[in-house]
Amino acid sequence: MFRNFRLVRKWKFLQLISMCCVLSTLLVCWEEVDHHVISHVRSYSYRYLINRYDFINKSFAVSREEADSFGRFPYLINPQEICAHKDVLLLLFVKSSPENFRRRQIIRSTWGNQTYIKQELGVNVKVVYVMGVHPNPHQRAAVQKKLNDEDQIHSDLLQQNFMDTFHNLTIKLLLQFRWAHASCAHARFLMSSDDDVFVHMPNLVQSLQALSKQDVENLWIGHVHRGAPPVRLKSSKYYVSFQMYQYSSYPDYTAGAGYVVSREVAAKIYHATMTLNASLHIDDVFMGICAVTVGVSPQEHVYFAGEAKAPYHPCIYEKMITSHGHEDDVRYLWKAATTPEAKGISSGFFGNLYCKAVKMFLLCKPFFSNTYSCRAAFS
Structure with a gap:
């Protein structure tokens, strides 16, 4: 005992x-x-x-003059005639840094090739590269000269005179929606993406054409973040102070790497930017704040990636819309994703069974991956 x-x-x-x-x-x-x-x-x-509820609206509300001042920068390059054609299915903004000449050129020769899109897909998609000025004053003049030369050739750059830095991404968002309202309001859809995002243009066009036949007035699709908390760690680049944003949760929003809104939502977001304090530097969260004020909610699209790459496989390519984190492999991916073999790989009973098994293996793993969700395996 x-x-x-x-x-x-x-x-x-x-x-x-x-x-x-x-x-x-x-x-x-x-x-x-x-x-x-x-x-x-x-x-x-x-x-x-x-x-x-509307307490975010009230806490971010400012006068129209103050709201307008957040994006009041002179244009350095302004492609006003790029949307002269009245039948524009999609206005696609690519957020780019001034020095990323190679990335822009690769996009122009692959998924953003407007000649290919018109001839092979039969629609008008206008691709515009959005940027500020180089943040290093010692390199700025040389980079700006190269940008002017680039625009002389392609006429697809949109630039204002603000520092192109992470903390000015919301200014870039203001530039996109305000320029679209002034110069391309007739485009049926508006898309925003990064210059390291791969867009499967044939799949995107097919999806938008199908949506055009439906009632899409409040369309906003992408990879949705729900209930995301503000980052309070001062060491993080995503740090947001209580003074800048006092609440415990952000409104629902789509990942800034790639999302699509309808013409009607683009107009609503534009009007929201003219009433809100845009000092919050996380652009996709500010987009969510704008949307809350005008009563628009994001809708999850399982083939829009978040902050990660989509798996490399023809069963994925068949339905993919965007994939994030690409630079050196864009040409390879464009060729692999648009081959006849990738289209229709899941046709028939056995093809469908095979692709479902592959996607379950690739997407339904027991660890977090901010790319396509497991639901994509069953769509």
């Missing part, structure tokens, strides 16, 4: 030591735990309030 009592005491002592170790670890790592676990739970339960 005495021996059993000693065993119980020893077991309780080990429990106490284990608990102390766990608590010590939590205290040391609390900021990380709070950011990755607690803040996500809190923010997701808070998102209903953010998306349903």
Whole structure:
């Protein structure tokens, strides 16, 4: 009996030591735990309030003059005639940095080739590269000369005189929607993407043509982030202070790497930008704030990637719309994704079964991957 009592005491002592170790670890790592676990739970339960009520509208509301001042920069390059054709299915903005000459040229020769799109797909898609000025004053003049030469050849650059930096991405968003309203308001759809995004243009055009036959007044599709919490870690480039954004959750929004809105939503977002404080530097979140104020909600499209690449496989290519994180492999991917073999690979009973199995293996893995969701395997 005495021996059993000693065993119980020893077991309780080990429990106490284990608990102390766990608590010590939590205290040391609390900021990380709070950011990755607690803040996500809190923010997701808070998102209903953010998306349903208008206190964001009130806290970000400013006068029209102040709202206009956030994007009031002189144009350095302005392709005003690019949308002269009245029948424009899609106005596609590519957010680019001034020095990314090679990326733009690769896009022009692959998925953004407007001649190919017109001749092979039979529609007008206008691709415009959006940017500010080079942030390094010592390189700015040389880069600007090359940009002027580039625009003389292609006439597809859109540039204002602001520093092209991460913290000015919201200015880029203002530039896109305000220029579209002034110079290409008749485009049926508007898309925004990054210059390291691959767009499967045949699939995108086919999807938009199908949507054109439906009621798409409030269309906003992409990879949706729901209940995302503001990052409060000062070491992160996504850090947002309580003074800049006081709530525990962002409104629902689509990843800025690639999303599509209808002409009607583009007009609503433009009007929202003329009433809101645009000092929040995370552009896709600001887009969500604009959308909340005008009563528009994002819709998940399983073939729009988030911040990661889509898997390389013909069964994926058959329905893919966007994939993020591409630079050196764009030409390879364009060739592989648009071959006849990739189209219709899932046709027939066995083809469908094969592709479903492949997509389940590639997309339904038991770890988080910010690309296509497992639901894409069953679509």
